[in-house]
Amino acid sequence: MSILLNPAYLAMIGRALGMTLFISGFVILASNLAAFGLCVYMRNPRARLRPVVVAYSLFARASPVLALLFVLYYGLPKLGIYLEPLTSALIGLTFGSAAYNYEFLRAGFDAVPASQLDAAKSLGLGRLATVWKVLTPQAYRVAAPALFSNAVQIVKGSSLASLVAIDELTAASSTILAETYKAIEVLLTISLIYGLVSMAIVGLQYLYESRQAWSRPGR
Numbered sequence: 001m002s003i004l005l006n007p008a009y010l011a012m013i014g015r016a017l018g019m020t021l022f023i024s025g026f027v028i029l030a031s032n033l034a035a036f037g038l039c040v041y042m043r044n045p046r047a048r049l050r051p052v053v054v055a056y057s058l059f060a061r062a063s064p065v066l067a068l069l070f071v072l073y074y075g076l077p078k079l080g081i082y083l084e085p086l087t088s089a090l091i092g093l094t095f096g097s098a099a100y101n102y103e104f105l106r107a108g109f110d111a112v113p114a115s116q117l118d119a120a121k122s123l124g125l126g127r128l129a130t131v132w133k134v135l136t137p138q139a140y141r142v143a144a145p146a147l148f149s150n151a152v153q154i155v156k157g158s159s160l161a162s163l164v165a166i167d168e169l170t171a172a173s174s175t176i177l178a179e180t181y182k183a184i185e186v187l188l189t190i191s192l193i194y195g196l197v198s199m200a201i202v203g204l205q206y207l208y209e210s211r212q213a214w215s216r217p218g219r
Contacts, residue, residue, distance in 0.1 A: 003185055009176050016172035017193060023086075023168060024155045024197070027093045031154070032147065034094070035101035039109050039139075040131055053102075060099030066160055068092040073164040089161035093154065100150050108143030109135055141212050148205035152198045159194075169193060 003009045041047055072088040083091070112135050120130040140147075162171035173190040177183055 003176055003180060003182065003189060009180075012172050012176065013169070013189070013193070016167055016169045019161075019166065020155070020158050020168040021197070023089060023093065023158045023161055023166075024151075026090055027097055027154050027158070028151045030090075030094045031097035031101045031150075034098040035105045036136075038098075038102045039105045042106070043109065043131065043135075057099045057102055060096050061103070063096065065092060065096045065157060066163065068095060069160060069164050085161075085165045088164050089158075089166055093157060093160070097150060097154050097157075101147060104143045104146035104150065105139060107146075108139030108141070111142045112138045144205065144208055144212070148201060148208075151201050155197050155201065156194060 004013075038053055042050060042053055047053075069088060069092040072083055072092050073085060076083060116134055116138070117130065120134045125133065158168060159170035161168050162174070169190050173186050177186045180186065
């Protein structure tokens, strides 16, 4: 493809890919950590902010991520709050993705039989040890397909960052397209890059599931 033979465009795509990977990696990591923290907190019988967490999950999943980005980047300045484009994108994408990961992981925690908790208690394990050694491994085994699928969606959803002035892959494709008018070539190239990154995540999913299958008793 001729655009890949142009050093300037190749460098632009390389920088844009780096930004896309950074945004995607940050959001995947931050949303998973937030989801795990919320799940652990919600299992505490004394959790007083339970209604707040439930309301957050409902609101974040019901709100369009694009609207969240626009509020953060274009709306907050009217209140005297100014955020950098990258900061707005990271907050908005993480805010929405964490809610989905929370629901996926919550289902994983709920899928662990109560007998496992009784066994942990009979062995004298504390609450934190039970969560870390008993609940978490089994919960992630159940939630892994949904979490990895959401990671793929996060990679593709990172393209929304282009709408708040971030030079990632979609923004780079728009710039190159405006200069070359080679729509099919440009879009196929960018789609291929997104596809390769997504396939890498799916590959990690299969690797994780294979390792989990071999680690089960009886294997």
